[in-house]
Every structure is written in structure tokens, then in C-alpha cells.
Amino acid sequence: MSKSSGRILLVDDDEFVLLSIKLLLEPHFASVKTTNNPERIPALFDRDQFDVVVLDMNFRQGDTTGNQGLFWLKKILSLSPDTQIVLITAYADIQVAVESIKEGALDFIVKPWQNEKLLATVKTANLVSQEKQKVRQLKSQQKSLVSALDQRYEPLIGKSEAISAIRKTIEKVAPTEAVVLILGQNGTGKEVIAREIHRHSTRSEGIFMAVDVGALSESIFESELFGHRKGAFTDAKEDRVGRFEAAAGGTLLLDEIGNLSLPLQAKLLTVLQHKKVIRLGTNEPIDLDVRIICATNCNLQAMVKEGKFREDLLYRINTVEITVPPLYDRPEDIPLIAAHFLTRFSQKYQKPYLKLAAPVITYLQQYRWPGNIRELQHALERAVIMCEGEQLTAEDFGSFQKQMAGDFMFDHLNLEKLEAWAIRKAIAKHSGNISHAAEELGLSRGALYRRMETYGI
Numbered sequence: 375m376s377k378s379s380g381r382i383l384l385v386d387d388d389e390f391v392l393l394s395i396k397l398l399l400e401p402h403f404a405s406v407k408t409t410n411n412p413e414r415i416p417a418l419f420d421r422d423q424f425d426v427v428v429l430d431m432n433f434r435q436g437d438t439t440g441n442q443g444l445f446w447l448k449k450i451l452s453l454s455p456d457t458q459i460v461l462i463t464a465y466a467d468i469q470v471a472v473e474s475i476k477e478g479a480l481d482f483i484v485k486p487w488q489n490e491k492l493l494a495t496v497k498t499a500n501l502v503s504q505e506k507q508k509v510r511q512l513k514s515q516q517k518s519l520v521s522a523l524d525q526r527y528e529p530l531i532g533k534s535e536a537i538s539a540i541r542k543t544i545e546k547v548a549p550t551e552a553v554v555l556i557l558g559q560n561g562t563g564k565e566v567i568a569r570e571i572h573r574h575s576t577r578s579e580g581i582f583m584a585v586d587v588g589a590l591s592e593s594i595f596e597s598e599l600f601g602h603r604k605g606a607f608t609d610a611k612e613d614r615v616g617r618f619e620a621a622a623g624g625t626l627l628l629d630e631i632g633n634l635s636l637p638l639q640a641k642l643l644t645v646l647q648h649k650k651v652i653r654l655g656t657n658e659p660i661d662l663d664v665r666i667i668c669a670t671n672c673n674l675q676a677m678v679k680e681g682k683f684r685e686d687l688l689y690r691i692n693t694v695e696i697t698v699p700p701l702y703d704r705p706e707d708i709p710l711i712a713a714h715f716l717t718r719f720s721q722k723y724q725k726p727y728l729k730l731a732a733p734v735i736t737y738l739q740q741y742r743w744p745g746n747i748r749e750l751q752h753a754l755e756r757a758v759i760m761c762e763g764e765q766l767t768a769e770d771f772g773s774f775q776k777q778m779a780g781d782f783m784f785d786h787l788n789l790e791k792l793e794a795w796a797i798r799k800a801i802a803k804h805s806g807n808i809s810h811a812a813e814e815l816g817l818s819r820g821a822l823y824r825r826m827e828t829y830g831i
């Protein structure tokens with residue numbers, strides 16, 4: 375007979391009862407302890423953990439109310455909420471039994487007991503207790519995983535008007551359950567923004583999950599998002615929870631939503647309309663308990679006009695819209711973001727002394743950054759690796775250097791932007807020497823300083 379791992383405590387004022395139950399349970403559990411005095415319960419719990427307590431309901435001679443049992447039941451649950459309690463009494467009182475179960479006891483046994491029934495009850499209680507402990511452990515693991523996963527992600531850095539306005543929108547929209555649509559080019563920080571919304575929402579203790587729905591083929595879309603039951607299709611070897619269920623209590627980012635085919639758009643719309651998902655191979659709808667955020671680099675309005683995106687789906691997902699401008703439209707964010715990545719990569723590559731001189735920052739502000747912040751991040755990492763001195767130089771940016779030097783923002787014909795660009799370029803060319811830059815620009819030093827102030831350079 376293999377012993378289960380259960381730790382059992384027997385509490386009864388009758389020594390004979392204690393002995394006979396101990397002899398009955400001992401062969402089946404890892405440890406069976408006894409006490410004839412319930413006052414010792416707190417001290418016993420101080421020393422040991424118990425999975426199951428078999429507890430008498432009446433300790434004083436003549437007391438048949440069960441009140442003492444109820445008192446100790448509550449006490450044990452307050453000391454150890456996962457411990458399961460089986461009450462035992464000589465007086466079969468259905469009222470007390472019902473009350474004790476309401477108060478959290480698992481079951482109720484009447485003296486004289488049947489050995490088989492008592493053993494089966496304690497075994498069940500032990501299983502329930504261990505499952506509860508497992509769930510608690512998984513929950514705490516999940517909590518630390520959530521915070522560990524979160525740490526990998528950047529805070530939303532930037533002081534441009536656009537980013538300040540986005541921060542305000544996040545503050546307003548995060549506490550609501552509104553579906554948010556985040557628009558912007560690749561690498562502009564759409565996921566960072568989605569995470570900020572999650573972090574400021576009432577679901578922040580839950581998980582944040584991002585799914586690139588655009589990359590899901592028709593064949594796996596439903597099983598990936600809605601889940602399936604074993605045998606629902608040939609490859610369904612076991613039950614699988616879909617992303618909508620896995621992110622329950624948290625936030626689900628449906629990324630690249632503009633790349634969904636029309637049939638899949640229809641399936642997604644049905645889920646969002648009914649707020650229910652049905653796992654493949656089942657008929658049971660499961661309530662959605664997830665905050666939805668969508669993101670795309672596509673122009674969904676234009677796609678609706680071309681018949682490539684469902685208008686009804688667009689109106690389901692764009693209760694609040696956030697548009698993230700490309701990085702070259704907010705050069706004032708570049709120094710902050712660059713400094714942030716410099717700190718990160720100089721630590722990673724053990725070069726904590728590295729500095730970014732003003733002319734190099736100006737130089738970074740001239741480039742068009744088609745890959746936006748992701749590209750800036752990679753450029754900084756490369757420069758930190760390549761740098762031999764204490765200051766990052768334009769040369770450390772290697773292949774970017776050429777592109778940057780020759781890059782001209784031809785798509786900007788706005789005169790102010792062109793002027794700001796020319797000023798940055800001249801300052802960078804003369805390594806921050808304002809007199810030389812002013813001379814090259816055909817301006818006095820004073821005029822150049824005034825313009826630099828105007829453009830926040």
C-alpha cells in the first residue's frame with residue numbers, strides 16, 4: 375500500500391477515538407498527529423503544516439451545540455486557508471452539519487463512523503487540499519511571471535506633444551473596458567502603448583498577451599485564439615486553451631489586425647459581438663473576460679473603402695483610436711530615447727562610462743528612421759559595441775552613418791521642418807561649433823540660437 379503525502383491532524387477529547395482513527399489512517403498518510411486539547415491547535419500549526427484536520431465538534435462534557443467545533447473550524451481556516459477540515463461528532467445534527475459546511479468544512483462524519491467512509495473522506499480532503507496548494511503556487515508563479523515578462527518592456531519614453539497627448543489618452547482610457555485601436559508604422563511603440571494601457575488598468579495584475587493575428591493562417595486561427603478539444607481535428611492531440619481564455623483577467627493585444635483576411639475578420643467580429651468564444655469541438659460558449667486592444671500599421675479606413683476591411687469590425691475595435699507618429703516627426707523624443715538605450719546597452723556591454731555628445735544626438739535627429747524606435751534601438755546597440763572611446767561618435771553608427779549623412783527628408787516640404795533639418799545638419803557637420811554652423815547657414819550666431827530655441831534643438 376503506497377502512502378499518500380498527506381499530513382493529518384486529529385483533534386478529539388476522547389483518547390480512544392484519537393487512537394482508533396490514528397491506527398486507521400496511519401498506513402495511508404505520511405504523518406498523523408493527534409491532540410486531545412483544541413487549545414493546542416495554533417501551536418501545532420506554528421510548527422507544522424497540515425493538509426487535513428479531523429475535528430471533533432463538541433469538547434466539553436454534555437455540550438452538543440457544535441459551537442466549539444465551529445469556533446476551531448474558523449480558527450484553523452484563518453491559520454491555513456488550504457487545509458481541509460472534516461468534522462466529527464457523536465450527535466448527528468443536520469443543522470450544525472449544514473452550518474459547518476457553509477463555514478468552510480469539507481465534510482461531516484457521524485460517530486460511530488464506518489472505517490471505509492472515514493478513510494475515503496480524509497483521502498478526498500487530502501486531494502482537495504493539495505490541489506488548492508498547487509493552484510495557489512501556480513497563481514503566485516503566474517504573478518511573478520507577469521511581472522518578469524513586464525520588466526522586459528520599456529516604459530513609454532518621450533516628451534513630444536504627440537507622446538504627451540497619448541499619455542493623457544492612456545490615463546483616460548486605461549480604467550475603462552473600451553476597445554482601443556493603436557495605429558502607427560512598424561516600430562513606433564504600439565505594443566509599448568498597449569502595455570501602458572494594461573499597466574494602468576484594473577486588469578494590471580492579470581496577464582498581458584500579444585498575438586500577431588496577421589501571421590495566423592486560416593487553418594490555425596480558430597484553434598489558436600478560441601482553443602480546441604482533444605480530437606476536434608486530426609492534429610488536436612490534447613485539449614488546448616485559446617488565447618482569449620489564456621489571457622482571462624488580463625489584456626489581449628491583437629496585433630497586425632489589418633492583415634486579417636475577410637473570413638477571419640468575420641470570425642473575430644462574431645466573438646467581439648457576443649463576448650463569447652467556443653472552443654473547436656465543443657458547443658459550450660465561454661464568456662470573454664479579457665480587455666481587447668488592436669494594433670496595425672495599415673490604414674483601416676482606406677481598407678474599408680477598398681472592401682478589404684469590414685466596416686462593422688472597424689467600428690467594434692476603434693472606440694478609442696491612438697495614432698503614434700513616426701519617430702522622424704518627433705525628433706525632440708530622440709535624445710531621451712537614445713539616452714535610455716545608451717544606459718541599457720552600456721550596462722549590457724559593460725561600458726558604463728559611455729556618453730552621447732550633443733552633436734551626435736543632433737546627428738541622430740537628422741536621420742529618417744524608417745524602422746522608427748526599433749531601428750534607433752539597434753543603431754544604439756551597435757554603436758555601443760563598436761565604440762572604442764568614452765564618447766559615441768558618428769562613425770560608431772557604421773552603415774547608418776552613410777545613410778544618415780546623405781539622408782534628406784524629401785517627403786517633408788514643410789519649410790519649418792526643412793529649416794530645423796538644415797540647422798541640425800550644420801551643427802552636426804561642425805561637431806557642435808555654433809559659430810561655424812551659423813556661418814555655413816548664412817546666419818548670425820544670435821539668429822541661429824533663436825532658431826534653435828524655436829525648434830527645440
Ligand SMILES: Nc1ncnc2c1ncn2[C@@H]1O[C@H](COP(=O)(O)OP(=O)(O)OP(=O)(O)O)[C@@H](O)[C@H]1O
Nearest residue numbers: 528529530531559560561562563564565566747748
Ligand atoms: N516610447 C518608447 N520608449 C521606449 N522604447 C520604446 C518606445 N516605443 C517603442 N520602444 C521600443 O521600440 C521597440 C519597438 O516597439 P513596439 O514593439 O512597441 O513597436 P510596434 O509599433 O508595436 O512595432 P510593430 O508594428 O513592428 O509590432 C521595442 O523594443 C520597444 O521597447
